[in-house]
Amino acid sequence: MSTSEASAEIRALGEADSLVLLTQLIHRAYAPHAVLGLRYWGTHQSVEDTGNRCASGKSFVARLKGSFVGTITVRAPQPDSPLALYRAPETWSLCQFAVAPELKGMGLGKALHQAAEAWAVEHGAKVLALDTAAPAKSLIAMYEAWGYSAVGEHDWRPHTNYPSVVMSRPAFCE
8 A cells, every 4th residue: 555545534425525726636646638729627627527427426525634645526327428339237437537646656556446436336336437638658558458448439529529448347346
């Protein structure tokens, strides 16, 4: 276990948590992607967008020394999604996944992922799914290392400026 993972508190997002501060973390986490020209929703979402995205599922946060350093949201099957995979009854999807840039590569993202996955499995998930920018090769490689496989593509434009790779894997608790 890394130092950041060991000392960070991972818990469900609470009503008293600041969506302003959470949005600031998300913007910081996605800023390196913006520098590369990738317009993820997280690069520019409003505080209201953050609240709506959190409300779309179960959100988890990581806090370290009183500050948000990570977040992830896991969503139940979405009957209105344009993606058939996200509509599937046993598929839960991940979104709004962010880790503070200075803590990337230290196990915090994996710990957040495990918390979200455990909650989803407890509530009936058999498959986890996500999508990310096709040009984001390092993110795709990380997800592949976690057992995800590319299962399709989707284009969220004009909300983004890139095609997305859709990935999935069986849900389980490690």
